[in-house]
Amino acid sequence: MDSPRLLRRLLLPLAPLLTLAALSTGLAPAPAPAPAPTTAAVAPAPAAVTFSDEFDGPAGAAVDGTKWQTETGDNVNNHERQYYTAGNRNAALDGQGHLVITARRENPGNYQCWYGRCEYTSARLNTAGRFTTTYGRVEARMKVPRGQGMWPAFWMLGNDIGQVGWPASGEIDIMENVGFEPSTVHGTLHGPGYSGSGGIGAGYTLPGGQAFADAYHTFAVDWSPNLITWSVDGTVYQRRTPADLGGRQWVFDKPFFLILNLAVGGYWPGDPDGGTVFPQQLLVDYVRVSTGGGQTGSGPITGIGGMCVDVAGANPANGTPVQLYDCNGTAAQNWTVGSDGTIRALGKCLDVASGGTADGTRVQLWDCNGTAAQVWALPAARDIVNPRANKCLDATGGSSANGTRLQIWTCTGAAAQKWTVTR
Template sequence: MSISPRLRRVVQRTAALLAAGVLLGSLPATAQAPASEAAVLAATFTDDFTGPAGAGIDSSKWHFETGDNVNNHERQWYTSGTNNAALDGQGNLVITAKKENPGNYNCWYGRCEYTSARLATQGQFTQTYGRFEARMKLPRGQGMWPAFWMLGADIGSVGWPNSGEIDIMENVGFEPNTVHGTLHGPGYSGAGGIGAAYNGPNFSDDFHTYAVDWAPNQIKWYVDGNLYQTRTPADLNGNRWVFDHPFYLILNLAVGGYWPGDPNSSTVFPQRLVVDYVHVTSSGTAGNTGRITGIGGKCVDVAGANTANGTPIQITDCNGNAAQNWTVGGDGTLRALGKCMDVSGGSTADGAPVQLWDCNGSGAQRWAISGARDIVNPQANKCLDATGNSSANGTRLQLWTCSGTANQKWTTP
């Protein structure tokens, strides 16, 4: 029996989730995760590249970054339009590197010999923490350099590498069986980046999934659901961890450069990076409403069900009233009684009290829910915390440096 390419990919994705243990049913009966520990994933960015053959990218999600790259001594010119990036009509985006004789663009070394494409979500989509995944079939040949990666959204103000860079997947053509995941930041950039390699099959022969799970002070890398690297601030040799703020996505296919080297007579053109999908998720489903429970099974509660600005937020016995009915907002807010969970005075200090306040769109009211069940205020890069590790009724909630302790773990609607 034959099935459509789209249905085949759905089956393959389900198999990958089972292999990764994302679906609870994939766990052995003796290892079922308790419901209180099951992370609910909400899609925050999805592109399945559906559309007719020859169609361009979805400009509401991506834009082209054009030109050459002197810093890496890459040899391509990145174009816009459909010449080097288009849908194939089978649910894929195809980024094509072409050899131009002679080229129509002036690169750093003269007339460009190659063209390709680079897509980014800067100014369109950013996120702090979550799962970032793409399913791709890589090009092959000396000089090819495909990448799926992220840059800190503050790059325009702080520059690179202070903005941070998370390379989810890079491959260089002379290593067809190896992909790399790397962090770049102040004191560990370029050739000094902190990372690891994953050795597997020839990645240009078929589609594979490449992902990171990013939580406060921890990033994990996966290929086809296989965890191969975990990085924390302890890996940075005393340098600064800069992965605590919004990042945006980049997909590109470079040709040549310091790392891959230039194409040679063995390289066949055109070469294609075929992308089945790009998915970004976070924990906590936007729009869901219900209780938030934490240490001791207690509920997050607005003290006295008082709607006044500044009312303390606490934990107490669950009672089902409106003061314990929280909505996960699509804008990153947590709302109850028509108002928002807020850090008093916009503070980023340990011990800053959490309160109810009119929703105002400020960073003090933004929360990111990680797969590890932390509720993080990205502005402070600190966690929602039950004061004193207490589960007593009336325990006030505050901000505190994320530590992974029970008083910082929450189950959200």
């Protein structure tokens, strides 16, 4: 997608920390290679919920001010056409458990925009100064508007934006949709050297010509150190690690805040046309953040055929193969997932041999040494991913036989790459 998408601007001082007036997200991301979508269901693991808004309340009520603040003003940087208003006219509860962000063709307050008298109103909300998160599962169930010129988004910005500016702050776009692509949403990373049209991202398209405006859909990222995974309705369609950045800085290991908005027009979506019906609405059923949609625990790790991940011969020596074996409850099959990303048994770490990144590199037991070869991410899709290699733990040959060696391999969503960690 080469359509231009210029700077998004912060319209409201967020907090003493966030006094910067010019935020962004640069041009629309050019397509970047991404792993093929899988059909593996992303069922969130039990985890502590750190933020939740179910939007319960009487019809017409404003959003909870302890969770959200409302930005106001226009956006010249992106050449958007709307004026974001305060109060509950453009962002209100519907009394049925939804937040409704409404874009209208109107100007009741004689608002002035970059192009003259504003033609539209809408709303933009953020959690800066109220809630931030580092890692976890961030998701929203939403029904997007339809029509040329509509641009709904659910995204995050680094909380240090006031100190370092954009794009050094980093930006994680969980979901963006532009009206001329009714069946497609985009997920993108922006950071230093890969912002604007150089953003790293991919799109997801509904099958069979369905439109996202026809029904509610769940948009999520599972975010852990050195790995961010995007999904729609439980289908993973993109994973990104520092390896995707070509040596540029990964800026996604710090607190971020959330943003919800509905823009009208702009360089990327283009302006509304004669076929665009107003008002248009972005309906939000819920927004939730939990401490890791992925797996954690201490106990057996089971894979294809119900077989257990096993240290061969229960031997704690460096270089001992890690394999599949009948589950037997021994210490050789008792694994602990550490907060540092390690997976440990018998006092040692699951390790990619020689720090390899190639398909077929075997995994083994080795002294814990803090290297990237021993860091693993466990997103809710039930993959076990080595972020450095951007590859999945895999049973060789798709076999479930006793003694099957484990290796890393390009993530495909196959049964040989699906694991359950005991909690």
